[in-house]
Amino acid sequence: AQSVTQLGSHVSVSEGALVLLRCNYSSSVPPYLFWYVQYPNQGLQLLLKYTSAATLVKGINGFEAEFKKSETSFHLTKPSAHMSDAAEYFCAVSAPTNAGKSTFGDGTTLTVKP
Amino acid sequence: DAMVIQNPRYQVTQFGKPVTLSCSQTLNHNVMYWYQQKSSQAPKLLFHYYDKDFNNEADTPDNFQSRRPNTSFCFLDIRSPGLGDAAMYLCATSRDRISGVNNEQFFGPGTRLTVL
16 A cells, blocks of 8 residues: 655745655555646646655756655755745655556645745 | 647536546557546546556546547546536556556646536
């Protein structure tokens, strides 16, 4: 079985401040982890993915995430928030033993204040 | 550009009137997924096709059906929409489902369904 918990359904930061969105996972086998972003009335776009290579993963738009097995975490960060980062962010986990299906977290809404 | 296309982007139907949502892909991926996403919630997987092999989620209501006539197209049929079926419906594809490396999902823009 696999699951994802995103801590904090809403996160608000000031423009230029650090962005930290938290994700903890549970998986009975080594997981593959993803972060997706969703803008209003649009589909999900992949930000980055962890597939058992480097534990620090760099993605698009200046985002990165670090896989920490000991903490079962895959938190998303960005050093300096931009107004255009305001969106919904979803963490997802998948495993080869689950027919590759992804399980999504409930999402975190990021608000960026000017 | 290779992509996932959903038509229409917005669909309005009446309570109980069948509706079909369309998804097409130019990625030549083996797997196509249909998700239901309600406001401020995570996408919920309804079913997926691995090539022609249909895989229904255990909790997907019988009211929801799907067809995949060929690799490129997949349809979501809602036989008798209820008010609770109003949602965003997302189509996604992935190259494969066996290897996690290849099951990165590519999403379409979604169809927002309104039921009157």
